[in-house]
Amino acid sequence: MTKALRDAWADTLIELAADNPDLLVLDGDLGTSTRAERFARAHPDRFLQMGIAEQGMVGTAVGLASMGFVPWLSSFVVFFTHRAVDQVRMSVAQTHANVKIGAAYAGLQTGFTGKTHLDVQDLAIMRAMPGMTVLAPGDATECAAMVRWATATPGPVFLRLGREGGPDLFDASYRFEPGRVIRLRDGADVLLVGTGQQTARCLEAATLLAADGLGAGVVHVPSIKPVDAGAIAAAARDVRLVVTAEEHSVLGGLGSLVAEIVTAHVPRRVERIGIEDTWGESAPGTWLLDRHGLTPERIAERVRRALDAEG
Structure with missing residues (x-):
């Protein structure tokens, strides 16, 4: 049984940030749930708490990306694909900004967060945006590989992160290749x-x-x-x-x-x-x-x- 994707996401960013001073994490006041708080503890000087202001968080990330930083955004998927979708579309996708979206609580296993917090349209919305890379890892190993690839590759990335763990699909030799089936x-x-x-x-x-x-x-x-x-x-x-x-x-x-x-x-x-x-x-x-x-x-x-x- 693999660890949860949100855990793999946070742990990999903590590892990468040790050697990449430009890597930042911006959180929408959900760090306990998304595991962004782990990054905050490990790299407090590289963590920005933006509060419940997802639209402003996206705009801030675009500005940081234009200065050479590599910002990862952290919140529930529904807030990126619905509340802040205008900013993602206009400021991130259309400008091909180097912004990475860590979209947590994706899919059906979101706990009792309520129907307002369960988004089942995210892939449809994001894959329709020209230039947006859309990824959905199958296990923690693949998730970690995707985080490494996305951090090193210029351009917008939407990473779909489930809440729970699941069976392992891949071993440590796995390497992510965009587009591969x-x-x-x-x-x-x-x-x-x-x-x-x-x-x-x-x-x-x-x-x-x-x-x-x-x-x-x-x-x-x-x-x-x-x-x-x-x-x-x-x-x-x-x-x-x-x-x-x-x-x-x-x-x-x-x-x-x-x-x-x-x-x-x-x-x-x-x-x-x-x-x-x-x-x-x-x-x-x-x-x-x-x-x-x-x-x-x-x-x-x-x-x-x-x-x-x-x-």
């Missing part, structure tokens, strides 16, 4: 496509399907934008059915991305599993995953029904 398992019947920590559940679903004699391949898409469209199309050619699963709306996120690619290149049916056209709810993460069909068991059920319907 990672095939984790082969199978001739169905291709399960996941992003972020949902990929681990896709792997578990593939094991359940194998017990029924169904070959399920699994592809991990950690880089929502950019993405290797050719790799997704090639993987889709090998199977009868493509199924995407994400802790996000089925509108505009991973499912839409894969459907856009597959329909343009391969005559395959695409089933999208995620949050339908509805708002988020305040409930335990495990309950929400089951409600929206994202547990391994529910994914396997969806695949069986879809394949049975094809005959």
